[in-house]
Amino acid sequence: MSIRSTVLSEFESVAEQQNIKLAPLDDDLTLLSSGLDSLCLAVVVARLEDKLGVDPFSAPADQGRLPNTVGDFVQMYEEAVSRQAYR
């Protein structure tokens, strides 16, 4: 599974577990209008850390990076995973 689909499927599974109606996920959708609140995003980040072995939000390299949209969020994971692969 690609990073993108891993991330997006985690959005969907958390929304389902929290009984939240998820807006159609496209790159320009802002995270806060996706329907997921910060608790949901926290759970997504924790599960992605288990699956992908990275948490781009805690990595110092990403200081100052602020994902506003779903596209930013996916990109942060893609970059974090590729950085990890070269380490």
Next chain:
Amino acid sequence: MQWQECNSLWDATRAAGALSERFLCGGARAVNLAELDRKTSLGGKAGALRGRSVLIRTRDLLASALAMIELDGMVRRMVLCPPDLNTEGLRYVAAAVETDAIVGDGTISEDLSGLGTFVRCGTELEPCAGKREERLASEWVLLTSGTTGTPKIVVHTLQTLGMAVDSNIALEGRRPVWSTFFDIRRYGGLCVFLRALMGGDSMVLSSVVEPAASFLERAGACGVTHMSGTPSHWRRTFMSPTARRISPSYLRMSGEIADQAILDRLRDFYQAKVDHAFASTEAGVGFVVNDGRAGFPAAWAGTRQGETDIKVEDGVLRLRSRRNALRYIGYESHVLGPDGYVDTGDLVELRGDRYYYLGRQDGTINVGGSKIHPEEVEAVLQMHPKVRMALARARKNSITGGLVSAEVVLDKDPGSSQERVKLQDELLHFCAERLSRYQVPAAIRIVPELPLATSGKIVRRGE
């Protein structure tokens, strides 16, 4: 006149001056403080509540705020109900505090029968005849989460709560406008609310029904200069497209551990002074760290900082000050220990010249400012017929500070890995049906065994 000499919150608010230049902004409307002098939000019925023990039960923060202003000095006891208090909790509290009246805005549909006189409040003001009489030192009663699922009831007064927050920054020619992500029915938010009123400033209240993005827009439009919240509130703000709508000069974090990353990020993002404070409902505001670094100076232990005596004993922070709560209601333990200090239950560790926070001694998990007791989560998991033993613990999280994560030992091995995944999913749903959202574990791991200490207790150790 010093605020300590004032008879009531309204007295102190008025004594701070310039009422007509000051406001309280709620989710739906704003109120100019000068209006409050001769108007009522209680339909002029405050007199009927004189000397009573009153619960303030509204969804709207402005409605609660106006009721607090009108009732302080008038009632014997005023209990602030946070919005997530359910009806069962409300009835428990009402009995414990000997409620004989409820002030509510009628937005929470529940049966209030048997709880005394009901007085309707709201955010609309009407003219009110008669002079205010405020003579009683009203008790301000706050609720905080307890281990057993029932709230802990903590008693303060205006003297313990007043002017607990300050900023030590000067604004040129501007009157400060305070705001906070915290609900003002909880300690952190209440202190900011009281500070704004008693210190001569204005305030923007948050709203239970308003998304974070619109709250920030509203706060920005009101010209917020001073703002407080948990590190989680700020991490969420960074993800909001409206984060730049506010341009505060002073930011303050409390309620969770502020690490160096969030301190630096916040300072750089807003180019503002960023402090972090240690505070709890029981201890009150202990101290403020204003050097921009995580933790606090080791030299503070054993000394008085501001109005607070600070001690570290067995790695636990203990505080004594005029801001300590007076007592609990309906709870056998005491707020103050035999040494006159509050045992905060917060673990600290000495590294170099600083103490750093390690988390809670009792294993309480802080999920975005909500205190979660692992025992409650474990009890639910252990109700499941296939679970023999469960351990819930904190897992660090870069968004909410902490999350709950659980490990379970099963009755018998589920066999295939497919069956394990299915059972994990089943357990998550089982928890979701029985626990609040914040309590549901982010992940449940199936483990062969869980270590026990020699005391026979399960070994709790956070990450």
